[in-house]
Structure formats: C-alpha cells, structure tokens
Amino acid sequence: MLTLTISPIQNTPVLPNYGFLLTRERRNKSRFAKISKCSMKQDQKDINKQLYLGIDFGTSGARYALIDKDGTIHSEKKRTYPPVGNGVSWASSWKETLFLLLNDIPKDYRSSISSISIDGTSATTLIIDREQGEVISGPFLYNESFPNALPNVISIAPENHTVCSGSSTLCKLVSWWDSNSNLKKESSILMHQSDWLLWLLHGIYGVSDYNNALKVGYDIEADEYPKWLVSQPFSYMLPSIRAPGSPIGCLKEDITLQYGFSKGCVVCTGTTDSIAAFLAARASLPGKAVTSLGSTLAIKLLSTVRVEDSRYGVYSHRLDDKFLVGGASNTGGAVLRQIFSDEQLDQLSTKIDPSVQSTLDYYPLPKVGERFPVSDPNMMPRLQPRPENDVEYLHGILESIARIEAKGYRLLKELGATEVQEVLTAGGGAKNEAWIKLRERVLGLPVRKAVQTEAAFGAALLAMKGVLGQNFM
Numbered sequence: 520m521l522t523l524t525i526s527p528i529q530n531t532p533v534l535p536n537y538g539f540l541l542t543r544e545r546r547n548k549s550r551f552a553k554i555s556k557c558s559m560k561q562d563q564k565d566i567n568k569q570l571y572l573g574i575d576f577g578t579s580g581a582r583y584a585l586i587d588k589d590g591t592i593h594s595e596k597k598r599t600y601p602p603v604g605n606g607v608s609w610a611s612s613w614k615e616t617l618f619l620l621l622n623d624i625p626k627d628y629r630s631s632i633s634s635i636s637i638d639g640t641s642a643t644t645l646i647i648d649r650e651q652g653e654v655i656s657g658p659f660l661y662n663e664s665f666p667n668a669l670p671n672v673i674s675i676a677p678e679n680h681t682v683c684s685g686s687s688t689l690c691k692l693v694s695w696w697d698s699n700s701n702l703k704k705e706s707s708i709l710m711h712q713s714d715w716l717l718w719l720l721h722g723i724y725g726v727s728d729y730n731n732a733l734k735v736g737y738d739i740e741a742d743e744y745p746k747w748l749v750s751q752p753f754s755y756m757l758p759s760i761r762a763p764g765s766p767i768g769c770l771k772e773d774i775t776l777q778y779g780f781s782k783g784c785v786v787c788t789g790t791t792d793s794i795a796a797f798l799a800a801r802a803s804l805p806g807k808a809v810t811s812l813g814s815t816l817a818i819k820l821l822s823t824v825r826v827e828d829s830r831y832g833v834y835s836h837r838l839d840d841k842f843l844v845g846g847a848s849n850t851g852g853a854v855l856r857q858i859f860s861d862e863q864l865d866q867l868s869t870k871i872d873p874s875v876q877s878t879l880d881y882y883p884l885p886k887v888g889e890r891f892p893v894s895d896p897n898m899m900p901r902l903q904p905r906p907e908n909d910v911e912y913l914h915g916i917l918e919s920i921a922r923i924e925a926k927g928y929r930l931l932k933e934l935g936a937t938e939v940q941e942v943l944t945a946g947g948g949a950k951n952e953a954w955i956k957l958r959e960r961v962l963g964l965p966v967r968k969a970v971q972t973e974a975a976f977g978a979a980l981l982a983m984k985g986v987l988g989q990n991f992m
Contacts, residue, residue: 569633569986573979574620576639576712577792578661581616584975585628588983595975596623609658610645610715617716621778629778634785635720636764636982638795638974639712642688642734646695646756647715649724650706656699658712659691668694675747681734681827681834688735689748696753709735709756713789721768721786727758728765728788730836739837740825762839763790764981787985793817794836795977796945797843800969805841806940809969810924810958812948814853818927819845822937832891833934844936846891846927850920852947854883854900859913864951870910871917873956879906879915882923892927917954921961928962941965945972 570593574583582597598619600612617637624632645657659665664685672690676682682689692709708724711731718724729739736748737760744757761767770784790798793811797819800809808820825835825842835842855864882889884900906912928939942964948954949968959966 568631570628570631571979571982571986572624572632572635573795573975573977573982574617574635574637574716575792575795575974575978576613576616576637576716577974578640581613581620582973582975583620583624584973584979585624585632586976586979586983588987590971590976590980592976594625594628595973596620598623608654609660610654613658613712613716614719617719621774624778626779629780632780632784634766634787634982634986635717635770636787636978636985637713637716637789638792638978638981639716639731639789641731641791641793642686642691643712644688644691645710645712645715646692647708647710647724648706649708655707656695657691659695662686663691665690665694668697671697675751676736677747679827679829680736681829682736683829684734688732692735692753692756704753704756707756709758713791714758717767717786717789720770720774722771723768725758726767726788727760728763728790729760730763730790730794732758732760733834733836739835739842761788763788763794764984766985785986787982789978790981791836792974793819793845794838794843795974795981796972798977798980799971799973799975800943800945801971802943802969804940805937807943808928808939808941809943809945811946811972812944812954813851813946815847815849815851816920816924816927817845817847818924818931819843820928820931820936820939822931824935824937826931826934826936828934831894831930831934833931842936844931846931848891848923848927849885849889850883850923853885854902854920855913855916857885858902858916859909863909864913867910867913868917868951868953871914871953871957873953873960875914876960877911877915877918879904879911879919881915881919883916883919892923892930914957917951917957918961921954921958924958925962939964941967943967943969945969 570585570587572585580597580599583595584592585594586592598616601615603609603612640661643661644659646655648655666685668690669685671693673683711727714727729737733739738745748754765788766785767788768786770780770786775782797809802809802821805821805823808818811817822842822844826844827834833846835844882901887899888896889898932938944955955966
C-alpha cells in the first residue's frame with residue numbers, strides 16, 4: 520500500500536498561495552519560466568509520434584485514455600478504487616489508483632507521452648500542509664454537505680451565487696476554518712481532487728483551474744477572485760488559477776525514471792469530470808448540448824451567455840470564450856433500475872413505439888427530493904398508476920424523464936442561455952435507441968448519441984492543448 524505522506528520537493532519553487540494578488544502578466548511570466556525546459560524538449564519531437572494522456576477520477580473508479588493528435592485512442596484502461604476504511608483514506612486510495620494506472624500503460628508508449636492532464640469530481644477538496652506535503656483534512660467529497668457553514672457563506676457571497684449550497688467548495692473550506700480555530704493554519708492550502716493528483720506528478724503547490732475553482736467563488740468572467748472572497752481571512756489558502764489544459768511543469772524526475780516517461784513530459788491543469796465528458800463529446804458550437812443519462816439526468820449547454828441561479832441548481836462553467844450552462848436532476852437510470860433489470864429494460868424497450876405519445880404522467884425519482892429543473896427537497900416520486908402492461912409502464916417512465924429534460928432546456932433558455940439546437944447523448948441511456956427517438960419527439964430537436972463520451976478522453980484533449988496550444992473546443 521502506498522503511503523500518503525510525500526516529502527517536499529527539493530529545489531522546486533513553491534508558487535505563492537496568494538495567487539489572487541499577482542497580476543496576470545506576472546503569473547504568466549512565472550509559468551513560462553517554469554516550463555521552458557519542458558517546452559524546448561517538446562519542440563524537438565516529431566508531432567506525429569506524440570501521445571497525450573488523460574486520466575479521469577470519477578465517483579467509483581478511474582480510467583486513462585492515451586490519444587494522438589487525431590484523437591485516435593492507442594490505449595485505455597479502468598480501475599476501481601481500493602476499498603476505503605481500516606486506515607485507508609480516500610486520498611490514499613486515489614493515490615494508489617493513479618500510480619497503478621501509470622503502470623498499466625504499455626511500456627512501448629510511455630516515452631512518447633508528451634503531456635498529462637487529470638479531471639476529478641467537482642467540489643471534492645482537501646486541505647494540504649504545503650511545508651510537509653501532508654493531507655491535513657479531508658478529502659471532503661463532492662456530495663458531502665456542510666450546512667453549518669452555509670449561513671456564513673450566504674452572508675458574504677452575492678445572492679443566489681453558486682457557492683450558496685452546502686456542498687460547495689467554499690462551504691467546505693469555511694466549515695473547516697471555523698471548526699479548527701486553534702490550529703496553526705499558516706502553511707495550509709486548499710486543493711481540489713484533480714489539483715492534488717496532478718501535484719503528485721509535478722510537485723508544485725497552489726495551482727488549479729477555473730472550472731474546479733468555480734464552486735469556491737472564482738469569478739470566471741473577470742478571471743480573478745472577487746473582492747468579497749479576497750477579503751476573507753482564509754483567502755491566502757486559495758490556489759493560483761489558470762485555464763484548463765495550461766502547462767504547470769515537468770513530470771517529476773523520480774516518476775520519469777521509475778515508469779519510463781520522457782523527461783520533457785508536461786503536466787497540465789485539469790478540470791471537473793463532467794466538463795471533461797462534455798469536451799469528449801466535441802460539442803463545439805453555441806446551442807450544442809450534451810444530456811448525460813446515467814444514474815441521474817444531467818444537461819450541459821454551450822452558451823455565449825453566462826447563466827447562474829442557485830434556486831434551480833443552475834450554474835455556468837467557462838470554456839475559453841464561451842460558457843457551459845447546466846443542471847442535474849435526480850431522475851434517471853437509478854429509478855429505472857429500482858423497477859426493471861437491465862435485461863428487462865433491453866427487451867421492453869424494443870417493443871416501445873417512440874412515435875406514439877404516452878398518456879402516463881410521472882415524475883420518476885429514486886427517493887424524495889429534486890434539484891433541477893425544480894428545486895424541491897421535499898418532492899415525492901410519482902410513479903403511479905402502474906398499468907398492467909410493463910411496456911406501457913416503461914414507455915411512460917421514459918417519456919416522463921424526457922419531459923423533465925425538455926423542461927430543463929426551457930428553463931436555461933428562460934434564464935438567458937443560448938437556445939439549444941442539438942442534443943448529444945452520453946451515459947448508459949445513450950444505448951437505448953427507442954429512448955433517443957422518443958426524446959427527439961418530446962424535445963423537438965435533433966438527438967443523437969455522442970461518438971466519444973469518456974471523461975478520460977476529454978482530459979487527454981486538455982493534455983494535447985497544453986503542448987500544442989490548440990483551442991480544445
């Protein structure tokens with residue numbers, strides 16, 4: 520089992536953890552001074568032989584994808600996380616998985632890998648001691664809520680801001696700060712999951728990306744931390760922010776020697792897992808959207824306008840000069856699996872006529888509570904009446920989920936986002952052809968399955984951007 524504590528990197532400059540005080544010009548100069556040696560080695564390579572590594576850290580496991588400049592996948596593999604408990608923390612489980620995946624990459628490919636990027640779950644955070652390299656507290660997982668900190672966060676943040684949610688990164692930080700008043704905190708810094716995993720590879724403290732930093736309060740339009748956040752006593756813990764897919768530094772020498780990577784391999788900033796999955800779908804024009812039909816239903820729309828409203832669980836991520844607007848409902852595949860087996864779903868779906876409208880009106884939820892497009896923690900699931908014919912019942916559930924999806928896209932338009940023009944489909948539900956045709960009718964839009972939906976592929980695109988300088992959209 521790999522240990523969690525890491526010795527501080529010798530002779531490696533530590534980036535200031537008060538990055539918000541630096542001008543963008545100074546930040547850029549610092550960055551390029553750090554990566555210049557990596558960049559020179561990159562220029563000497565034949566671009567046609569370069570490979571780009573993306574690693575996705577999801578909720579239950581991690582996967583890597585190794586691609587070339589044309590997007591061809593040369594190698595990929597998935598691993599589940601080692602069990603947590605009995606002295607094994609989430610952080611040590613992630614760390615072990617990271618290095619197992621690096622070891623899984625075929626040796627013949629390793630020296631051709633030019634860059635690496637990692638995505639992680641949104642709002643999953645750790646508190647790190649930058650002097651000792653140890654995890655002080657956490658990880659605080661993406662779905663953990665800290666309602667004790669919410670009143671304080673609401674008192675400092677603008678009304679209906681993204682951080683005004685108990686599970687936001689800022690609530691986690693404020694909760695830790697308030698509950699550790701007697702702890703010496705001068706060397707403490709905040710890291711998101713992907714920040715920390717990337718740090719294991721490059722050894723430079725205090726670097727993140729603006730997608731991960733959204734839920735700690737970073738202003739993605741002004742490209743800086745807002746004054747209301749900078750004025751807080753814990754603001755020195757906030758990382759310096761760069762665009763996703765920006766070079767940070769070279770892969771640490773001990774890792775290159777152990778695994779056989781190139782000395783010029785560049786480690787780049789990452790993003791969240793949902794953003795990486797959107798990038799993988801290659802929805803590059805405003806009005807293009809991706810609906811993810813997994814355990815839940817999540818929609819993301821590329822918009823020229825930023826839209827945020829915590830009342831509906833709607834927020835926007837930045838993608839270069841555009842915004843990725845979205846929300847997530849509690850409806851989805853988890854409800855279907857409570858009622859039908861996978862085999863039943865496959866068999867019954869083939870008997871559904873997607874051109875016929877179902878007269879059944881449900882609101883399928885796995886348990887009490889909804890987030891989007893209606894925010895109601897007390898909403899009850901509605902799955903009655905149930906007809907005797909299971910084909911009719913499944914038809915009614917699938918159509919009801921499609922209506923929720925349509926309502927979600929209408930809400931985004933009402934809030935000011937670019938109107939959706941086409942919907943790409945990701946997740947397990949993308950395999951259900953009848954459901955795709957049914958949704959096309961309900962949405963009144965072209966709906967098709969995305970060719971590539973793995974978040975690891977999206978992270979690999981960010982790695983490619985880091986060395987080729989290509990716009991990843």
